[in-house]
Amino acid sequence: MSPPSSVAELLVGKSICVCAGAGGVGKTTVAAAIAAGMAARGKRVAVVTIDPARRLATSLGIPELGNEARLVEPERLEAAGLEANGELWAMMLDPKRTFDELVERRAPDAATRDAVLSNRIYQELSNAVAGSQEYMAMEKLYELHEEGGYDLLVLDTPPSRNALDFLDAPERLARFIDSRSLQFFLAPGRRGLRILGRGTGVLFGVLKRVTGIDLLKDLSDFFQSFGDMAEGFTERASKVNGLLTSRAATFLLVTSPQSESMEEAEFFRSRLLDDGMPFGGAVVNRVHDLGLAPSANDGDGEARDVAGEHAELERELAGLLGDPLAAKVFRNFEDYRALARHDRASVERLRDRLGRGESLILVPYLDEDVHDLGGLAAVGEHLFPA
Amino acid sequence: MADVLDKRLLFVTGKGGVGKSTVASALGLVAARRGKRVIVCELAQQERVSRVFRSEGVGFEETELAPNLAGISIDPQRAMEEYLRTQVGNRALFRLLFENRIFQYFAAAAPGARELVSIGKVWELAQLERPWTKKSSRYDLVLVDAPATGHGLGILRVPRTMRDIARVGPIRRQADRIDTFIRDARQTGIVTVALPEEMPVTETIEFRSRLRDEMKMEVDAFVINGLYPERFKGDEERALARAESEAAASDGSLAHPAMRAALAEHHRARTQRSQVRRLRKAVDRAVTLPFLFEPELGLAEIERLSHELERRL
Numbered sequence: 001m002s003p004p005s006s007v008a009e010l011l012v013g014k015s016i017c018v019c020a021g022a023g024g025v026g027k028t029t030v031a032a033a034i035a036a037g038m039a040a041r042g043k044r045v046a047v048v049t050i051d052p053a054r055r056l057a058t059s060l061g062i063p064e065l066g067n068e069a070r071l072v073e074p075e076r077l078e079a080a081g082l083e084a085n086g087e088l089w090a091m092m093l094d095p096k097r098t099f100d101e102l103v104e105r106r107a108p109d110a111a112t113r114d115a116v117l118s119n120r121i122y123q124e125l126s127n128a129v130a131g132s133q134e135y136m137a138m139e140k141l142y143e144l145h146e147e148g149g150y151d152l153l154v155l156d157t158p159p160s161r162n163a164l165d166f167l168d169a170p171e172r173l174a175r176f177i178d179s180r181s182l183q184f185f186l187a188p189g190r191r192g193l194r195i196l197g198r199g200t201g202v203l204f205g206v207l208k209r210v211t212g213i214d215l216l217k218d219l220s221d222f223f224q225s226f227g228d229m230a231e232g233f234t235e236r237a238s239k240v241n242g243l244l245t246s247r248a249a250t251f252l253l254v255t256s257p258q259s260e261s262m263e264e265a266e267f268f269r270s271r272l273l274d275d276g277m278p279f280g281g282a283v284v285n286r287v288h289d290l291g292l293a294p295s296a297n298d299g300d301g302e303a304r305d306v307a308g309e310h311a312e313l314e315r316e317l318a319g320l321l322g323d324p325l326a327a328k329v330f331r332n333f334e335d336y337r338a339l340a341r342h343d344r345a346s347v348e349r350l351r352d353r354l355g356r357g358e359s360l361i362l363v364p365y366l367d368e369d370v371h372d373l374g375g376l377a378a379v380g381e382h383l384f385p386a
Numbered sequence: 387m388a389d390v391l392d393k394r395l396l397f398v399t400g401k402g403g404v405g406k407s408t409v410a411s412a413l414g415l416v417a418a419r420r421g422k423r424v425i426v427c428e429l430a431q432q433e434r435v436s437r438v439f440r441s442e443g444v445g446f447e448e449t450e451l452a453p454n455l456a457g458i459s460i461d462p463q464r465a466m467e468e469y470l471r472t473q474v475g476n477r478a479l480f481r482l483l484f485e486n487r488i489f490q491y492f493a494a495a496a497p498g499a500r501e502l503v504s505i506g507k508v509w510e511l512a513q514l515e516r517p518w519t520k521k522s523s524r525y526d527l528v529l530v531d532a533p534a535t536g537h538g539l540g541i542l543r544v545p546r547t548m549r550d551i552a553r554v555g556p557i558r559r560q561a562d563r564i565d566t567f568i569r570d571a572r573q574t575g576i577v578t579v580a581l582p583e584e585m586p587v588t589e590t591i592e593f594r595s596r597l598r599d600e601m602k603m604e605v606d607a608f609v610i611n612g613l614y615p616e617r618f619k620g621d622e623e624r625a626l627a628r629a630e631s632e633a634a635a636s637d638g639s640l641a642h643p644a645m646r647a648a649l650a651e652h653h654r655a656r657t658q659r660s661q662v663r664r665l666r667k668a669v670d671r672a673v674t675l676p677f678l679f680e681p682e683l684g685l686a687e688i689e690r691l692s693h694e695l696e697r698r699l
Contacts, residue, residue, distance in 0.1 A: 023404015212555015
């Protein structure tokens with residue numbers, strides 16, 4: 001059985017679709033186009049984006065950060081040639097607010113809540129450093145899933161240098177929260193010294209020299225006020241993890257045909273499988289494709305007379321266009337065929353690496369840049385081929 | 387822009403996929419040809435720059451890539467080790483701290499810590515007397531292939547943030563020194579890279595205003611990468627369009643797809659130029675680099691681009 005060639009098939013029975021990939025491959029566009037395509041198929045879909053380009057955000061009707069999903073008006077969709085059989089909701093995630101809300105819900109009392117929210121370490125932690133965006137993206141996903149109300153949630157992951165960052169970042173944040181045991185050093189003289197023994201005082205001295213006493217005190221305050229909630233966070237994180245490893249979820253890798261992002265695809269897949277998360281397939285975006293049959297396009301066809309073919313094309317073009325223009329058109333075509341050959345080979349390599357059983361969906365390099373609903377419709381035609 | 391290479395530290399920034407590593411490598415070659423001793427720092431640990439010059443990565447070692455041009459891939463863990471060693475002084479104490487499991491957890495995960503030591507290492511390389519390694523500088527120019535960011539200022543803002551967190555004490559002092567250095571226009575410069583497309587151009591314009599507002603810094607040079615050639619003139623386009631619409635897509639003939647490809651490229655080239663104009667209108671001056679019809683860029687292509695850059699600087 002050949003693997004699904006449409007995102008619609010890939011998402012049968014799924015209620016969560018996470019789009020991951022390195023920066024610059026068109027992740028946000030693909031996530032939004034998937035959501036729009038599924039909405040056209042009658043689903044109630046929400047797309048959660050992290051950092052969309054302004055024009056796309058405007059086009060979706062989410063001009064600013066906000067933790068509320070907004071309905072993309074059916075008229076907008078229809079004007080762009082997208083069917084509105086279902087509903088498309090869009091949200092631009094505010095990681096900081098998500099974190100604050102989480103603290104508000106988790107805090108045992110108002111004093112703890114205020115202590116955490118006003119702590120400067122917490123403020124930086126929640127402000128988009130060191131994995132909090134990724135963590136909060138997953139948190140939001142979980143929250144929306146628990147609330148119900150959508151047939152499908154599509155998550156666009158935060159910009160990062162590679163797709164794996166997305167998987168590692170929450171772990172890093174969890175570890176930091178978990179290193180609360182450090183508070184024993186930070187506030188020696190209490191439980192700490194008794195638990196950790198004689199070396200602790202020395203260690204504390206060294207730490208003080210490196211960070212300064214005030215920073216240590218802030219850290220200590222942070223861990224102390226956060227301490228009681230830490231367990232709740234750990235518990236929550238394991239629930240989120242449970243959701244992402246469940247049958248309801250699937251991960252799609254978005255990649256470009258360039259070798260470095262292709263190389264990553266294989267790592268990404270094995271890493272997902274190691275973590276028990278379902279790999280749904282890869283979307284290769286911006287593939288140079290002249291829409292030609294492979295034999296005319298791949299250039300390494302066995303017994304083909306390449307030189308003869310060139311001469312014929314040149315002759316034909318000259319007849320149609322006259323000499324100087326024909327030569328330019330020919331040259332342009334040659335340049336594009338070189339790129340198309342490369343991309344084709346690159347896609348084949350990826351197919352080999354992932355295995356023939358995995359879905360690989362190609363989106364060609366389109367004539368127009370994609371930055372609005374019309375562009376999403378154009379991308380959607382390739383994600384959801386008829 | 388000519389004197390942008392006279393800075394001691396130069397950040398090459400931009401969104402993922404716009405060709406930052408390519409531009410950083412090309413700039414490195416230009417400066418090296420001018421007789422400067424250059425090091426290119428990669429922060430994303432993907433070694434895209436060093437792999438242009440050699441088959442293996444260079445890791446956290448200052449390694450010669452070409453005459454006058456060195457490279458290093460900044461490993462936050464190693465940078466942190468280097469920094470802490472100088473802070474603690476005493477070897478035994480350093481080991482006590484660094485080998486403590488809880489401390490390692492903490493240091494690896496503490497918000498901003500990895501980023502601060504990474505940019506700290508870059509700063510260290512640019513100092514005349516290098517404080518972490520006790521060397522004197524071998525470099526006239528430190529080029530940074532900055533990690534891809536979203537719409538924010540990314541790593542440039544880290545020292546500011548950390549100095550605000552730490553308020554007083556050694557981390558505050560260190561963060562302060564780095565922040566002062568990178569915001570000193572005589573020492574540090576910023577080069578942005580964008581593709582001639584709507585979204586990257588918008589982001590570049592936004593980056594510039596955020597850099598002004600939040601850091602009081604200016605972009606020293608704007609580079610637009612991957613500009614298609616203008617192969618066809620207006621009357622040629624009309625002739626092409628006519629011939630394309632008349633010629634049926636006949637079996638086996640490549641003439642029709644060839645003309646279609648020509649029209650598509652003409653359309654893209656024109657859209658790209660309107661984006662170049664848009665950026666130039668916003669920022670006055672932007673240097674363009676041609677799109678190279680090579681599937682992957684190797685040393686020969688980077689050399690070519692470095693000459694293009696040099697001509698346009």
